[in-house]
Amino acid sequence: MTEQQSTPRASGHVGNYVKGIIYRLVPSGGGQLNPRSRAQLAQLRRGVGKEPGSVPEIWDLTLDGLDGAGQGQAATPEENAVHIALTMFSVHQQAKPMLMHTSTPFGQAVRRLASTLESSSEDVHEGPVYRRFTQLATAASLDELTHHARALVTQMRSADVGFDYGRFADDLVAFQDPRRVSEVQRRWARDFHHLRSNGSAPSTDQPETTSSSVPPEGVSA
Numbered sequence: 001m002t003e004q005q006s007t008p009r010a011s012g013h014v015g016n017y018v019k020g021i022i023y024r025l026v027p028s029g030g031g032q033l034n035p036r037s038r039a040q041l042a043q044l045r046r047g048v049g050k051e052p053g054s055v056p057e058i059w060d061l062t063l064d065g066l067d068g069a070g071q072g073q074a075a076t077p078e079e080n081a082v083h084i085a086l087t088m089f090s091v092h093q094q095a096k097p098m099l100m101h102t103s104t105p106f107g108q109a110v111r112r113l114a115s116t117l118e119s120s121s122e123d124v125h126e127g128p129v130y131r132r133f134t135q136l137a138t139a140a141s142l143d144e145l146t147h148h149a150r151a152l153v154t155q156m157r158s159a160d161v162g163f164d165y166g167r168f169a170d171d172l173v174a175f176q177d178p179r180r181v182s183e184v185q186r187r188w189a190r191d192f193h194h195l196r197s198n199g200s201a202p203s204t205d206q207p208e209t210t211s212s213s214v215p216p217e218g219v220s221a
Contacts, residue, residue: 107191
């Protein structure tokens with residue numbers, strides 16, 4: 001397979017919000033977290049699988065200043081996406097000295113995980129990571145998607161594989177629009193299969209540039 005070039009996709013306003021919160025919690029270069037950040041990440045972990053807004057301890061992280069917060073009873077797509085992305089990140093970052101939010105697209109991170117865990121003789125498309133990935137991509141509900149995402153993120157944490165939570169959050173917004181589900185599925189599939197000529201995924205698992213780490217409007221540093 002020939003090497004393909006991809007242009008990094010800029011984050012939308014939800015992705016920028018998520019990145020702003022992440023950089024508020026964890027230094028862009030990683031390192032020791034302060035007690036407040038550790039406590040906030042622990043609070044976010046308690047929100048995994050729960051409804052947005054149902055955990056008061058994380059309101060300031062998942063709702064404060066979010067453009068797209070709703071007025072009715074149901075959570076908006078933006079609120080759902082921020083809640084899922086930040087709670088998944090809190091699981092991913094647990095006990096890690098390096099920042100697990102990187103510039104790697106989600107699909108490429110899954111491919112890297114599959115290549116790490118599966119034997120060299122095994123087709124990555126036949127392994128459990130790929131099966132979990134396809135189950136996530138075809139999830140019929142956000143609860144189902146969150147279940148599969150948590151399983152993959154837990155494995156990524158063990159394998160030291162990070163990904164771009166800003167773009168992931170934007171994908172989650174689009175995934176909730178029936179007209180855009182195939183767009184997200186196609187993007188994840190392309191990223192998974194974006195290979196170099198030697199069969200390996202491009203090495204993009206690195207922190208974003210400083211300009212990307214500026215918190216969005218409404219998010220304090």
